[in-house]
Amino acid sequence: MCGIAGRFNFNASHPVDRARLAAMTTALAHRGPDADGYYVADGIGLGHRRLSIIDLSTGDQPLSNEDGTIWTVFNGEIYNFADLRKELEAHGHVFRTHTDTEVIVHAYEQWGADSVTRFRGMFAIALWDAPRRRLLLVRDRLGIKPVYYSLLSSGIVFGSEIKALLQDSDVPRDWSAESLDAYLALQYVPCPQTIYEAVFKLPPAHYLIAEPGRISIKRYWDLPFTGTGEAAKEDEYLDQLEALVAEAVKLRLISDVPIGAFLSGGIDSSLVVAAMTKTSNSRVLTTSVGFADEAFNELAHARVVAEQLKTESHECVVQPDIADLLPKLAWHFDEPFADSSAVPTYYVSKAARERVTVALSGDGGGRIVGRLRASSRRALGADGAAVARIARRPAGRLGGLAPAADGEGRPIAASPRADACRCLREEACVRSLRRRPAFDSLRARLRVDGARRRSIRQPPSSA
Numbered sequence: 001m002c003g004i005a006g007r008f009n010f011n012a013s014h015p016v017d018r019a020r021l022a023a024m025t026t027a028l029a030h031r032g033p034d035a036d037g038y039y040v041a042d043g044i045g046l047g048h049r050r051l052s053i054i055d056l057s058t059g060d061q062p063l064s065n066e067d068g069t070i071w072t073v074f075n076g077e078i079y080n081f082a083d084l085r086k087e088l089e090a091h092g093h094v095f096r097t098h099t100d101t102e103v104i105v106h107a108y109e110q111w112g113a114d115s116v117t118r119f120r121g122m123f124a125i126a127l128w129d130a131p132r133r134r135l136l137l138v139r140d141r142l143g144i145k146p147v148y149y150s151l152l153s154s155g156i157v158f159g160s161e162i163k164a165l166l167q168d169s170d171v172p173r174d175w176s177a178e179s180l181d182a183y184l185a186l187q188y189v190p191c192p193q194t195i196y197e198a199v200f201k202l203p204p205a206h207y208l209i210a211e212p213g214r215i216s217i218k219r220y221w222d223l224p225f226t227g228t229g230e231a232a233k234e235d236e237y238l239d240q241l242e243a244l245v246a247e248a249v250k251l252r253l254i255s256d257v258p259i260g261a262f263l264s265g266g267i268d269s270s271l272v273v274a275a276m277t278k279t280s281n282s283r284v285l286t287t288s289v290g291f292a293d294e295a296f297n298e299l300a301h302a303r304v305v306a307e308q309l310k311t312e313s314h315e316c317v318v319q320p321d322i323a324d325l326l327p328k329l330a331w332h333f334d335e336p337f338a339d340s341s342a343v344p345t346y347y348v349s350k351a352a353r354e355r356v357t358v359a360l361s362g363d364g365g366g367r368i369v370g371r372l373r374a375s376s377r378r379a380l381g382a383d384g385a386a387v388a389r390i391a392r393r394p395a396g397r398l399g400g401l402a403p404a405a406d407g408e409g410r411p412i413a414a415s416p417r418a419d420a421c422r423c424l425r426e427e428a429c430v431r432s433l434r435r436r437p438a439f440d441s442l443r444a445r446l447r448v449d450g451a452r453r454r455s456i457r458q459p460p461s462s463a
Helices: 018-026 081-090 101-118 177-186 231-251 267-279 299-309 322-333 342-352 374-399 418-434 437-445 450-455
Strands: 003-009 035-041 044-050 070-078 121-129 134-139 148-152 155-159 206-211 214-219 259-262 285-291 312-318 358-360
Touching: 003 018, 003 070, 003 121, 018 035, 018 044, 035 070, 044 070, 044 121, 070 101, 081 101, 101 121, 101 134, 101 206, 231 267, 259 267, 259 342, 267 299, 267 358, 285 299, 285 342, 299 312, 312 342, 322 342
Parallel strands: 259 285, 259 358, 285 312
Antiparallel strands: 003 044, 003 155, 035 044, 070 121, 121 134, 134 206, 148 155, 206 214
């Protein structure tokens, strides 16, 4: 991954402090250890920390178009950049690198802000349009890559992590009682809020346009669920799903550095690795982490999958030192976050980095192919159980690996309504907790009253 940071002052005569920009960018050095770069002009400053993956020799950022009027810094990958490059060259655009970053500036020249609808990938983009004095911030469809920003009376400050923004002394440090309220109910701070009143997350599938004295946010993509479909076409749908999974994995294998995968032995990672083995010309390198406590050790499951798929498997058994690890995780997250999966994710990432630069994971995929929390299964009932029978079939096609039950022997249920049910449960949880006297007392101590709510800064509304 890379890191981006910057500041846009509405008044062009108000220069961006280069030392402050460097401090913001340096705060992201762990995201991009290979190089740093800066662009500073009248009232604008862009910073970048690079982890080199594609075009190792000429892919440094910031990067501009031919005449230097459009500049960008970018974190992520545009998987269909080769096809877009051919299309843009047919329109007369001239490229000087082989990186996916350069596609961004030429696509913006050709199609404007809506060019992002043509990008397939995971990305956080900051693009500066000098003639229009316009800053464009973009976050990918599912929000894989983060974008944080803070609105000031004089302009906007942004970055890949909150810690970068806090290097700018103009960004207020006041914590948000409203966000803490939400965290206590949900165990995370929901988008677009952060734990800081004046710092916001750019929502997934949105872009922000900042011009002198004006900020707007627009959604550029949505995923509709029509509820349409024919049971008689089940095999056809499964063929399409298998082809899409294979294509998605193949696109993510484009790299000039070593690529591997996380492997836990669960449905998510097993499907990804199975698809990789069908595409790769060499053995897939997998990394699996187990724990000394057998109650939490999944290495046996990972080993079965690795042996069946004949991967180059690397296993690591760890004894978590939580007292040492939690401060590191807190530093990386920048705000309260209570998902315990952060612990094994940290260890498997650390182990994988010893051998590869990029690792694919299957995080979240289980909701499509048959793995849900018990609360989701109860919420979906018979409907979920019926869909599970269908969902496991593409898993079996890709590797014959998908289990028919969870770790406790209970049938796995899945439904395309899983995410909707999760959102409903979260909203119900918030309402339930907010009705409890103990929670009311805590909120009173936090001074989350009506007057304070109205005083909390809000981001611009989405179009």
